[in-house]
Amino acid sequence: MTLAQAVVAGAGPEELARLEVPPAYRGAHLRKDEAGMFDGAADKDVRLSLHVGQVPMPELAPDEVLVAVMASAINFNTVWSAMFEPIPTFAFLERLGRTDPRHDQAAHVLGSDAAGVVVRTGAAVRRWKVGDRVVTSPAYVDGEDPVAQHDGMLTADLRAWGFETNFGGLADFAVVKATQLLAKPRHLSWEEAACNMLCAATAYRMLVGERGARMRQGDVVLLWGATGGLGAYGVQLVKNGGGIPVGVVSTAEKGELLRRMGCEHVIDRSGFEDLGDEKAWRRLGGEVRRLVGEDPGIVFEHTGRETFGASVYVAARGGAVVTCGSSSGYMHAYDNRHLWMRLKRVIGSHGANYQECHEVNRLISLGMVHPALSRVYPLARTADAARAVQTNRHVGKVGVLALAPAEDLGVEDYALRERIGEERLRMFRGFTSGAPAVL
Template identity: 85%
Template sequence: MTLAEAVVAGAGPAELASLEVPTRYRALYLRKDEVGMFGDMSDKDVRKSLHVGEVPMPELAPDEVLVAVMASAINFNTIWSAMFEPIPTFAFLERFGRTDPRHDLPTHVLGSDAAGVVVRTGQAVRHWRAGDRVVTSPAYLDGQDPIVQHDGMLAADLRAWGFETNFGGLAEFAVVKATQLLPKPRQLSWEEAACNMLCASTAYRMLVGERGARMKQGDVVLLWGASGGLGAYGVQLVRNGGGIPVGVVSSPEKAALLRRMGCEHVVDRSRFDDLTDEKGWRGLGAEIRRQVGEDPAIVFEHTGRDTFGASVYVAKKGGKVVTCGSSSGYDHAYDNRHLWMRLKQIIGSHGANYQECHEVNRLISLGMIHPTLSRVYPLAEAADAARAVQLNQHVGKVGVLTLAPGPDLGIEDPAHRDRIGEDRLRLFRS
């Protein structure tokens, strides 16, 4: 029996420890010799640059863990990587390779989410052992950096795992720092558990954490892409915290999904011709006030160029725009008068530290935050999964089965699952 087969069969710690680690494993990866392949193409179809095949197994560092990955998920950083934009991620690996040569390879294994089973631990790892069922958080950093004791996201060598490092989660095995691991929520299947941590923890830091917008009860919160990976977790956090979510979506179908989530106020952005000029901004602001009676205290931003001017405009006097990304472009334009003269704030937010990830995982384990998984692909079709996200043909999160032989496996606490309800847990798949 191979190590992968033993994991799938549910082998115990002793048996897992007795089996050899394979020298190669299957993964979704990029090739360094294909950087620049898209040239000036307008459609950089990620199916052309993403490959599924065998890659070499790395050695473990003392503070690292080898996880047999049962399921993973597609995040937008995988799309950026596969488009080689804004810079090829091999530049990250080359830089990292100056201090850790293992990562500077002709292949880049992607993926910043995973759920699986610990199969090996480095000699400095204390809190995890073979057989533990885990989910991963995405911050890969040096725990000996003093600033980590204050906020890990300020670490000098902070890297997004599976984006700025090699050996990510879209694979049969993954290498992670021990400080990335959290217990798998027992009521969830492998694919449900694998889809949460990057987006849910990012949204938590943006809205709830001490370094974000610090939402309070009664705050009106405008959320762009509210039925997507980030936005759907944001909606849940706003509702749980006593805020008033106003979700922005692009179709009536997505609006209906939000209302099933309990988001009463929904704006269909397709009704507005142009959100890059003040006429469009005024129309959006009027629609928000029509629905809730006031301007947003917080705007939840991650789309960037296409929406940022509108976000700054519609935030109320003294309000906050919190941003963690720019999926429509990094070169934002906005009218600064609406920022300084109305005393607004722009807050940059990136990922989440280990404590914030722990808090989010606890909420998920309690059933207070539910997965936003909408569709699942096998690893062999992971490039198609990424293409669906690239074209925004999805809602919520798109999952990828890696070692798990099928969906709906790995549930350890069916009674807790029943208390939460399948209608909540499978809402995005309905």
């Protein structure tokens, strides 16, 4: 029996420790010699650049853990990676390779989310052991940087695991630092557990954390892409914290899903397609006021260039725009008068530190925040899964099964699952946005 087969069979820690680690493993990866393949292309179709095949197994560093991955998920950084934008990720690996040559390889294994079983631990790992069921958090932090004691996201060499490092989660095995691990929520399946941490923790830091917008009860929060990977967790956190979510979506079907989540106030973006001038911003602001009676104190931003000018404009006097990304483009334009003269703030937020990840994982484990998983693909079809995200033919999160042979495995706490209800845990499953599925 191989190590992977033993994990799938539910073998105990002793047997897992006894079996040999394979010299190679299956992973979804990019190839360094293809980094220029999309030069001049109109459609940078990630199905052409993402490959699934054997890659070499690295040695573990003393502070690292080898996880047998049961399931993973697609994040937008996987899409950027596979498009080789804004630069090929091999540049990140080459830089990291100056201090850790293991990462500078001809293949880059992607993926910043995972759920699985610990099968090996480095010599310096104390809190985790072989056989532990875990989920991963995405921040790859230099623990020797003094500022890590204050906030790991401020470390000079902070990296997003599986994006700016190698050996990510879209694979049968993954290498992570021990300080990335959290206990798997016992009421969730492997694929449900794997889809949460990057987006849920990012949204938590943006909205709730002391370094983000510090949302209070009664705050009106405008959320772009409210049924997307980030937005779906943002809406839940706003509601849990006593805020008033106003969700922006692109179709009527997504609006109905948002209402089923309990978000009463919905704006269909199709009525505001041109957000490039102040007339459109005024119309958007007027719609928010019509729905809730006031301007949003917080705007939850991650779409970037297409929406940022509108976000700065519609935020209330003294309010905040908190941003963690730019999926529609990095170069933003906005009217600065609306920022300085109305005393607004722009808050940059990136990922989440280990404590923030622990806090949001606790909420998930208590059944207070639920997975936003809509579709699941096998690892062999990772490129199709990433294409669905690239073309926005999805809602919530898109999951990927690695070693798990089927969906709905890995649940341990059925009582909690029953108390929550399948309709809440599976709210996003099978939902289509009106666009054809990518098959």
